Amino acid sequence: MKIFTTRQAIHQYLSAQGNAVIGFVPTMGALHNGHLSLITQAKAANDITVCSIFVNPTQFNDPKDLEKYPRPIKDDIEKLEAVGCDVLFNPPVSEIYDGNEQWHLDIGPLEQQLEGEFRPGHYQGVTQVVYKLLDIVKPANLYMGQKDYQQFLIVSRMVKLLNIPVNMVMCAIERDADGLAMSSRNIHLSADDRRHALILSKVLNRVKNEFDVNNIGQLQDDAMRALAAEEGVVPEYFRIANGETLVEADASSKTIVALTAARVGKTRLIDNVLIK
Incomplete structure (x- = not known):
């Protein structure tokens, strides 16, 4: 695996690969099998697979959260090599930002809902860095996980708004x-926290199994109650949403997804399940 830390070096290398089809997996490191499954999918469909590891400061609302974000780069490199990743781009912050940049992209109502309500400004930071990384790597295919469902929708919206020539690929939750x-944040869970955290997937699966389009409000209320009843769990939201707009789903929704976020102990977790 080739490792680059500067924009110029990775650009020169990728430019020299002729018409090779590039698959790209942007990450913030602390890699787990969820990330590695994205690499594996990219490997199967592209000539060159590029992974970036960059802990992006502009998408953190809380400086303490940024500070404690795990950065096990040595382990990450070993994992990428083990699954056959071709290229790692691991730049310092100074290589991506020049210090006084302004960025605002009008993403519309998608940005204000769910994660946007609890993490204001987060998605501006996400779109800012993904735009920069796409401009550097220039991939044909961009691989992102379903676990960050709202992030996938927002990056897709950015790609459309800015006419970026890349195909978006959503990969299933591991x-x-x-x-x-699987989440990089799971390492912060104590043994008790982890046991209590299982309520998220249990409630999502229960809602999927009991889904009735005429009973969405009741299902959401019951889910919030079940989450709040679990020791150490403080739910932030649970929504059965239209999979394209994230407003509450109804009978006309072509895609329906249930999404939730909760604090478990001191760790904030998100999860979702596709219903339709």
């Missing part, structure tokens, strides 16, 4: 055997 969605 879960541990007990059902917990």
Whole structure:
């Protein structure tokens, strides 16, 4: 695997690869099997697979959250090599930002809902860095996980708004055997926290199994109550949403997804399940 830390070096290398089809997986590191499944999918469909590891400061609302975000780069490199990733782009912050940049993209109502309500400004930071990374790597295909469903919708919206020539690929959520969605934040969970965190996937699956389009309000209320009843869990939202707009779903919704976020102990977790 080739490793680059500057825009110029990776640009020169990729430009020299002729018409090779590039698949790109942007990450913030602390890689787990969920990330590695994206790499594997990209490997199967592209000539060159590029992974970026960059802990992006502009998408953190809380400086303490940024500070404690895990950065096990040595382990990450070993994992990428083990799955056959071709290129790693691991730049310092100074290589991506020049210090006084302004960025605002009008994403519309998508940005204000769910995650946007609890993490204001987060998606401006996400679109800012993904735009920069796409401009550097210039991939044909961009791979992102379903676990960050709203992020996938917002990046897709950016790609459309800015006419970026890239194909978006959503990859299914990878879960541990007990059902917990894989996340870089899971390392912060104590053994008790982890046990209580299983309520997220249990409630999502229950809602999927009991889904009735005429009973969405009741299902959402019951889900919030079930989450709040679990020791150490403080739910932030649970919504059965139109999969394209994230407003509450109804009978006309072509895609329906249930999404939730909760604090478990001191760790904030998100999860979702596709219903339709």
